Amino acid sequence: MRRIRLTAAAEADILMLLAWTDERFGDVARRRYEALLATALRDLSADPARPGVVLRHNLGDGVCLYHLRHSRNRVSPEIGLVRRPRHLLLFRQVAPDTLGIGRVLHDAMDADRHGTGVDDT
Numbered sequence: 001m002r003r004i005r006l007t008a009a010a011e012a013d014i015l016m017l018l019a020w021t022d023e024r025f026g027d028v029a030r031r032r033y034e035a036l037l038a039t040a041l042r043d044l045s046a047d048p049a050r051p052g053v054v055l056r057h058n059l060g061d062g063v064c065l066y067h068l069r070h071s072r073n074r075v076s077p078e079i080g081l082v083r084r085p086r087h088l089l090l091f092r093q094v095a096p097d098t099l100g101i102g103r104v105l106h107d108a109m110d111a112d113r114h115g116t117g118v119d120d121t
Contacts, residue, residue, distance in 0.1 A: 001045045002098055002099050003097055003098045004045055004098075004101060005099070005100050005101065006101045007100065007101065007102050007103070010090075010101040010102060010103055014037060017033070017104065021033050028080070029082075032075070032080045032081070032082050033082055033085070035075050035079045036071060036075050036082045036085055037068065039072075039074050039075045040066065040068050040089060041089070041101070043070075043071045044089065045099065048064070048091070048099055051070065052069075052070030052071075054066070059090070061092075062093060063090065063091070063092045063102075064090075064091055064092060065088045065089070065090055065091075066088065066089045067085070068085035068086075068087050068089070069085045072085055086106055086107050086108070087105065087106055087107065088105050088106075089101055090102045090104070090105060
């Protein structure tokens with residue numbers, strides 16, 4: 001397992017998306033999305049080359065995207081399923097034992113425009 005290091009931008013992205021989810025869909029939905037995010041981060045920590053990871057050379061050396069939908073079936077059934085996750089983790093390996101999460105972007109966003117943020121880890 002690799003360590004996960006979130007940039008300030010990724011932390012802000014997570015806080016904003018969880019607050020928005022809570023406001024729009026309530027506490028239960030926010031907890032489900034939070035569990036999905038945690039599961040996706042654990043999945044990447046265990047295997048940063050897992051199915052669903054897409055290398056994006058145009059964003060920088062070693063920068064990858066991972067859509068949360070690839071981890072949704074791995075969330076504990078007691079918590080519940082997020083039917084249509086809409087976010088991507090933008091990351092790269094910053095050390096042999098560490099992944100840097102640069103941003104957490106909505107899948108409608110253009111990653112090229114929002115920057116990677118992975119150099120800030």
